[in-house]
Amino acid sequence: MTSDRTRTRMVERLKKQGITDEKVLEVMGHTARHIFVDEALESRSYDDVALPIGHNQTISQPYIVAKMTEILLESGSLSKVLEIGTGCGYQTAILAPLVDKIYTVERIAPLLKKAKNNLWDLKLKNISYQHSDGGWGWPEQAPFDGIIVAAAPEKVPDTLLEQMAIGGVMLIPVGSKNKQQLFKVTRTEDGYEYEELEAVSFVPFLSGRD
Numbered sequence: 235m236t237s238d239r240t241r242t243r244m245v246e247r248l249k250k251q252g253i254t255d256e257k258v259l260e261v262m263g264h265t266a267r268h269i270f271v272d273e274a275l276e277s278r279s280y281d282d283v284a285l286p287i288g289h290n291q292t293i294s295q296p297y298i299v300a301k302m303t304e305i306l307l308e309s310g311s312l313s314k315v316l317e318i319g320t321g322c323g324y325q326t327a328i329l330a331p332l333v334d335k336i337y338t339v340e341r342i343a344p345l346l347k348k349a350k351n352n353l354w355d356l357k358l359k360n361i362s363y364q365h366s367d368g369g370w371g372w373p374e375q376a377p378f379d380g381i382i383v384a385a386a387p388e389k390v391p392d393t394l395l396e397q398m399a400i401g402g403v404m405l406i407p408v409g410s411k412n413k414q415q416l417f418k419v420t421r422t423e424d425g426y427e428y429e430e431l432e433a434v435s436f437v438p439f440l441s442g443r444d
């Protein structure tokens with residue numbers, strides 16, 4: 235269930251779904267996903283579904299993780315990436331080998347702790363963690379050339395827009411509980427460009443810390 239073969243099948247499915255970036259496919263193919271979910275759900279860990287990780291949150295479906303990573307990398311090599319919504323850390327694990335440094339923010343303390351342990355077990359060291367409301371971004375480390383948001387606000391937070399580097403890209407789901415669109419926001423010399431990508435389903439972006 236948790237073997238290389240199951241992961242190879244997941245990668246084949248990702249290719250059929252339109253993921254083409256070889257680097258992304260390679261990392262997805264060798265990163266264990268079952269360690270991020272509860273033992274009872276391990277047998278489903280490579281299915282293309284979001285699964286519960288406790289605290290009313292979910293691990294994102296593999297296709298969405300691959301898609302967001304692929305788009306983020308289209309703009310070239312990334313030295314500083316801000317991730318909002320660490321959850322159990324799966325998206326972080328996929329991004330970490332592909333960028334220089336990740337700053338990841340999670341508002342639920344026990345989830346952040348779990349993510350830290352998982353990512354430590356995978357020997358991923360280029361990650362800084364913060365228990366905070368991601369609506370504040372991470373001002374001390376801004377600007378970022380990539381921002382990836384795993385929870386959906388009703389509108390893009392201004393704070394995150396301000397923390398983008400010129401030429402930087404942000405991937406963010408925007409909308410209400412049942413109707414969200416994934417946006418790619420690019421910061422240019424003159425302002426921001428918005429590209430609407432596809433319909434998605436993320437947990438809501440909540441304020442404050444738990």
Ligand code: SAH
Nearest residue numbers: 293294319321324325341367368385439440
């Ligand atoms: N990246 C995860 C997905 C986690 S689900 C993965 O790879 O599977 C989204 C996460 O966003 C949840 O853990 C939730 O607690 C967190 N979240 C929601 N609003 C947030 C906010 N304002 N700041 C930080 N984290 C937030």
